[in-house]
Amino acid sequence: MTMLLTLSCLLLVSPPVAESEPETPDADPAAEQTEEPSIDAPSQADTAPAPSEADEPDEPATTDEPATEETPDAEPVDAEPAAPAPKQGGETTLVQPFTPPLPVKPPRPDRPLRWRLDFSLGVTSTLVGDTGYLAFSKERPLLGPDLGVRFDYRLGQRLFLGGGAYYSRFATERDPYDGLLSTELTVHEPTVRARASLMTVEGVDVFADLGGGPSIVLDRISSAQTSAKRRRNAAGAFSAMGGVSLYLPKQWLPGKQASRVTAGLETRFGYQFRSAVDMSTKASLDDEPLRTTTADYGDLGLRGFAWGVSLFIRVM
Amino acid sequence: MNIPSKLTCVLMAGLVLGACNEDDPYADARTLSGPVATHSALAYIDQDRSELMFVRPGDDEIELAYRAIGDDRTQVSWMRPTLDRDELLAMVVPSSQKEEDVEERLFVFPADGDGDARSYDVLAPFSTVDLSPDRRRAVLHFGSGTGANQTGVLQNANQVAIVTLDSTEPPRSFTLNGFGGRLTRVEFPGQTTAGQPGLIQIGDRLRDIVAFLADNEVVLVDMDDAAANQVAVNIGSITFTPEETLLRPANDKFDDPVLFLRSSSSSDVAMLTLAPKVDDDGFTAQVSLLPIGTQASDFITHDGEEVPYLVTLDPSRQALAFTDIRTQQGFSVALGGTASQMFTRTHEGEGGPMNQVEQLVMWGPGGSTIYTLELDGIDDALGRSPRPLGIQTGIESLVVLDNDRALVGSGNNLYVVDFTVEQVTPLSSPTPYDATNSALEGNLLLLGTSAQPWISTVDLTTLDPESMLLDDPISSFHYLSAVGKVVAVHPDPVGHISVAQASAPSRSSTYAAWGFLYADILERN
Numbered sequence: 001m002t003m004l005l006t007l008s009c010l011l012l013v014s015p016p017v018a019e020s021e022p023e024t025p026d027a028d029p030a031a032e033q034t035e036e037p038s039i040d041a042p043s044q045a046d047t048a049p050a051p052s053e054a055d056e057p058d059e060p061a062t063t064d065e066p067a068t069e070e071t072p073d074a075e076p077v078d079a080e081p082a083a084p085a086p087k088q089g090g091e092t093t094l095v096q097p098f099t100p101p102l103p104v105k106p107p108r109p110d111r112p113l114r115w116r117l118d119f120s121l122g123v124t125s126t127l128v129g130d131t132g133y134l135a136f137s138k139e140r141p142l143l144g145p146d147l148g149v150r151f152d153y154r155l156g157q158r159l160f161l162g163g164g165a166y167y168s169r170f171a172t173e174r175d176p177y178d179g180l181l182s183t184e185l186t187v188h189e190p191t192v193r194a195r196a197s198l199m200t201v202e203g204v205d206v207f208a209d210l211g212g213g214p215s216i217v218l219d220r221i222s223s224a225q226t227s228a229k230r231r232r233n234a235a236g237a238f239s240a241m242g243g244v245s246l247y248l249p250k251q252w253l254p255g256k257q258a259s260r261v262t263a264g265l266e267t268r269f270g271y272q273f274r275s276a277v278d279m280s281t282k283a284s285l286d287d288e289p290l291r292t293t294t295a296d297y298g299d300l301g302l303r304g305f306a307w308g309v310s311l312f313i314r315v316m
Numbered sequence: 317m318n319i320p321s322k323l324t325c326v327l328m329a330g331l332v333l334g335a336c337n338e339d340d341p342y343a344d345a346r347t348l349s350g351p352v353a354t355h356s357a358l359a360y361i362d363q364d365r366s367e368l369m370f371v372r373p374g375d376d377e378i379e380l381a382y383r384a385i386g387d388d389r390t391q392v393s394w395m396r397p398t399l400d401r402d403e404l405l406a407m408v409v410p411s412s413q414k415e416e417d418v419e420e421r422l423f424v425f426p427a428d429g430d431g432d433a434r435s436y437d438v439l440a441p442f443s444t445v446d447l448s449p450d451r452r453r454a455v456l457h458f459g460s461g462t463g464a465n466q467t468g469v470l471q472n473a474n475q476v477a478i479v480t481l482d483s484t485e486p487p488r489s490f491t492l493n494g495f496g497g498r499l500t501r502v503e504f505p506g507q508t509t510a511g512q513p514g515l516i517q518i519g520d521r522l523r524d525i526v527a528f529l530a531d532n533e534v535v536l537v538d539m540d541d542a543a544a545n546q547v548a549v550n551i552g553s554i555t556f557t558p559e560e561t562l563l564r565p566a567n568d569k570f571d572d573p574v575l576f577l578r579s580s581s582s583s584d585v586a587m588l589t590l591a592p593k594v595d596d597d598g599f600t601a602q603v604s605l606l607p608i609g610t611q612a613s614d615f616i617t618h619d620g621e622e623v624p625y626l627v628t629l630d631p632s633r634q635a636l637a638f639t640d641i642r643t644q645q646g647f648s649v650a651l652g653g654t655a656s657q658m659f660t661r662t663h664e665g666e667g668g669p670m671n672q673v674e675q676l677v678m679w680g681p682g683g684s685t686i687y688t689l690e691l692d693g694i695d696d697a698l699g700r701s702p703r704p705l706g707i708q709t710g711i712e713s714l715v716v717l718d719n720d721r722a723l724v725g726s727g728n729n730l731y732v733v734d735f736t737v738e739q740v741t742p743l744s745s746p747t748p749y750d751a752t753n754s755a756l757e758g759n760l761l762l763l764g765t766s767a768q769p770w771i772s773t774v775d776l777t778t779l780d781p782e783s784m785l786l787d788d789p790i791s792s793f794h795y796l797s798a799v800g801k802v803v804a805v806h807p808d809p810v811g812h813i814s815v816a817q818a819s820a821p822s823r824s825s826t827y828a829a830w831g832f833l834y835a836d837i838l839e840r841n
Contacts, residue, residue: 132838135342176342180809181834223810226830279838283830289787290814290823293377295831298838 110257113154113202113250113316116162120148122310124168126272129304132279135297136185136219137172142302144170144187146310152197160197165190166211180224187302188216189237203249207268211239215274221281221297228294229284233277239306243268247314262314272306341841348833351805353794354427355401357381358803358813360833361392365840368395368406370429371832373801373815378829381429389415398454398481399447399510401797402427405454409441422456422479422487427798438477439489446502448526450513453539454479455502455526456487473498476528478539488539493546497530505563505575515540516563516573518599519592527575529558534577534588536601545598549588552605556582564617569624570641575601576626578612585612585626587641606644609637613656617641618674620695627691629678631656636678636702638694647695651702654683661719661735663690677722677735678702684710686724686733686740705740707731713751721776723761725751732761732779741779745770755795755802757818764793764804771804771814771821784821786814787828810834 124146133140150164170187191213197205215237222228247264250257276299283292350360351371358371366388370381385392386408395406404425410418420441424434444459456477474492476499492499506525507514515522523544528535532555536547551558562576577586584605593600608615612628618638619625625638625646634653639646655678665671673692679685687702694700713725724731730743730751743749747768755762761774768790772783788806795802800819806812811833816826 130838131341131841134340134841135838138340174342177834178343178345180345221831223808223831225808226810226812281831285787290826290828292828292830294829295811295833295835297831297834298836298840300838 108255108258111255111260111316115151115153115316116160117315118148118150118164118312120146120150120166120266120310120312122146122266122308124306124308124310126274126302126306127304128302130301132298132300133302135176135181135221136174136183136300138174140304142170142172142187144168146308148193148310150193150195152195158199160199160205161195162197163192163194163209165192167191182220182222182224184218184220184230186218188218189213191237191239193239193241197245201249202251203247203264205245205247206242207245208242209239209268211237211241213237215302217277217302219277219279219281221279222284227284228281231281233279235275235277235302237275238273239270241268241270241306241308243270243308245312247312260315262316264312264314265309266312267307267309269305269307272303274302276301342837346834348809350395351792351794352395352397352404353401353796353803354397354404356428356796356798358794358796358805359395359404359425359429360811361395361406363391363411366390368392368404368425368429369833370425371811371813371829372428373796373799373803373813373829376827378813378815378832380832380835383425383429383433385423385433386421389418393441393443394445396445397427398451399449400451402451403481404429405445407438407442407445407456408435422454424481434484436479436487438479438487440471440475440477442477446504448504448539449507449510450504450524451511452480452482452513453526454481457499457502457528459499474528474530476502478526478537488542490546492528492530492535492548494528494530494535494548495533495550497533499528499530500557501529501559503527503529503561505561506565508563514563516565516590518573518590521592521597521599523599525563525575525590527561529561529577532556534558534561534575534586536575536588536590536599538599541597543597545593545596547599547601549601549603551577551586551603554582554584554605556584556586558586560615562615562617564624564626564641567619567624569619569622574641576606576615576617578615578628580611580613582612583607583610585615585628587626606639606641608639609633609635609648612637613680614658616658616660616676618691618694621693623695625695627676629655629658631680636676636689649689649700649702651678651687653685653687653704654680655685655687656680657714659716660691663688664736665690665692675735676702679711679714679724681711681713684708686711686714686722688735688738703738705733705738707740708742715751715754717754717756717761717776723751723754725749730763730774732774732776734776743774743781745772745783753793755797755818757795757797757800760819762795762802762818762821764790764802766790766792771802771816773821784816784823784826786826788812788814 125141125143128140128142146168148164148166152160152162155161168189173184175182191211193209193211195209197207199205215235217233218230220228220230245266248262250259253259279300280296282294347363348360351358360369362369366386368383368385372379390408391411393407393409397404406423408421419437422436422438442456444457446455458473477487477489479487505527506516516525523538524540526537526539532551534549538544556579558577560578564574566573573590575588585608587604587606588601590601608628609630611630611632613631615628618627623640626641628637630637634651636649658678661675662672663675665673673690676689678687684707686705689702707724709726709729711724715723720736722733728748730749732741750765753765759776763772769786770783774781790804791807792805802816802818804814810831812830814828
């Protein structure tokens with residue numbers, strides 16, 4: 001967790017070193033323009049006289065690449081002029097040497113920000129208010145990894161709406177009552193979340209999301225002398241979260257407005273509700289055991305204040 | 317501080333706050349003790365929650381009931397059922413000597429915990445209770461032995477409290493007015509039949525006598541009459557440690573009621589003749605010593621046709637001594653074997669069922685013979701000798717099942733003794749059986765011995781034994797007569813029992829319950 005936070009902070013506070021690095025073309029501008037014709041996005045693509053698809057319909061990228069790479073070394077302006085041709089018939093004709101035009105790398109087209117696809121990896125935690133949870137963990141936070149993919153679409157100048165699918169897993173165990181019991185708890189939680197983001201400035205979004213999905217709870221409560229089978233319970237999980245998403249703005253990226261990929265850090269806070277699950281258990285007995293009733297240990301509600309932090313890679 | 321740094325601080329603070337742990341209710345092992353069986357439930361003490369847990373076996377599952385007792389400043393020092401197991405007594409004392417202004421109280425709960433409990437302020441943290449056979453009273457005291465007072469608190473070793481269980485009146489608390497001996501034992505000499513009152517007529521008053529035994533002395537108290545005096549009797553200068561009392565009511569063969577005191581270390585039986593006091597409403601006792609040979613390990617009274625006898629069993633001489641309590645004269649009957657205990661039963665005489673005679677049954681741990689002796693006309697039947705019933709592998713314990721039958725434990729063998737036909741039937745098993753862990757459901761003998769996984773039954777009409785294998789060994793065995801169940805408790809600290817039908821135990825109708833001592837731990841923390 002600490003390493004994750006440190007990495008996140010380093011990512012955010014590091015200078016845009018990409019600007020000082022040699023520019024390396026990473027995409028086919030023609031293909032980009034084909035995929036995303038600028039229509040109404042408020043980008044420089046609309047105002048700048050960028051080469052249009054009609055102007056350079058067939059310009060292959062492969063023809064530019066050698067020229068682009070040779071340009072710094074060729075220095076055509078300093079090249080020795082061609083020797084005048086021998087005069088025929090005593091008359092000399094001044095032949096203008098042909099100077100090929102300097103190869104100019106076409107500026108990459110700006111890329112309007114119209115949609116975003118994020119892949120996130122982080123941790124999420126619920127500060128469980130139910131004291132019964134302490135039978136499974138010495139501490140109240142229910143902490144686990146969180147994986148997700150989400151997509152949102154730009155609906156206005158600053159507003160993005162979308163949603164995503166996530167998967168979280170929590171696992172804890174304890175030997176309560178001085179080792180008299182042995183408890184295990186594992187939660188698998190696939191959820192979907194709807195999300196609204198407001199881009200305050202490029203690089204800083206505030207967002208809110210509402211999520212829900214099943215919560216698969218596996219539990220086992222054994223005694224020192226009798227082991228128990230793992231039981232599976234299903235519960236409903238609902239969350240209401242809000243947070244801040246910090247990411248590298250296009251200005252900081254090597255490709256400037258043409259960049260397609262960025263990364264960032266997201267923190268979120270809110271409330272996580274999970275419906276209570278019945279924590280009765282079943283003894284693991286020998287073959288042909290007597291009909292055995294087991295204790296009902298009560299209900300457990302894994303709900304409470306929740307937070308999460310994640311790193312994400314954004315394609316846009 | 318830039319935004320990421322602030323966020324980091326906020327997150328770290330959240331983590332720290334989340335990690336802060338309050339009182340952890342699951343850290344330490346719970347203080348549970350028990351079970352004690354009533355006629356319909358098993359009861360456990362939960363000191364942490366200050367409550368009793370009643371486990372009520374049903375046909376298919378158990379039902380749990382919790383009853384509060386005391387509070388966090390108190391603890392339950394002991395509990396036990398009444399003699400008919402219809403109620404449960406529990407003593408509440410301060411949980412620590414640092415707790416002040418906490419009253420010691422005796423709680424009385426219904427057998428299944430269903431209903432209100434009564435409680436009595438008993439003034440002292442008594443460690444022992446003796447229950448009267450008539451089921452009306454409980455006598456609280458501090459017991460005997462050097463380990464009785466382990467609290468370090470100054471105690472009055474001769475302080476007692478008499479609680480009338482069928483009344484809400486405050487207990488009668490007092491100190492024995494004796495001669496300095498420490499109370500060792502409490503006896504109810506008049507109450508010889510369970511559930512029946514045992515009043516003794518002294519003069520023109522019926523009295524309910526309790527005897528407090530101490531070294532060389534006895535104190536008699538009328539439980540019905542708080543105004544009556546305590547009668548303290550010093551046995552004398554000889555070393556006499558009373559162990560047992562025996563009351564002989566007055567009749568035409570001896571005019572005054574007599575209380576006998578037996579001591580294993582004495583060759584005499586103390587004979588206390590009870591009489592009303594002349595000057596007030598109390599009573600008094602006149603002591604005399606009755607020589608009975610060398611030793612008396614057990615005794616009864618028997619009236620011959622003319623003579624009131626005291627019958628004592630002398631294990632050193634292996635003989636039965638009959639002593640006329642008027643003249644101290646008597647005779648003895650040789651047994652020819654070891655016997656130290658005896659009881660009486662009625663036996664069909666030669667005249668048929670209408671001729672019921674008193675029969676004496678004698679036995680002793682370590683012996684190999686049970687002796688029976690019919691007492692009718694014993695003073696005229698010179699040369700009458702006891703009839704032996706052989707127990708081949710020796711006697712370890714004997715449990716009287718009813719008037720006609722007894723169960724003898726002997727290692728891996730059990731013997732069912734039928735006195736009516738003088739039949740001894742051996743039952744053997746690969747594991748030792750404890751005859752004391754037995755119960756009788758009609759004619760079905762139920763057996764469940766610790767450390768082995770069997771519940772066995774013996775049909776006493778056919779002597780056909782059957783056994784049912786449980787899944788785990790037994791740690792204790794209980795017969796709940798009111799619900800017709802036998803419960804085998806297995807050694808698991810979270811609670812593990814098997815419940816079987818007492819009338820016909822079988823695996824198909826038996827079920828187990830596991831983990832019940834920790835039920836609701838997630839909600840009742």
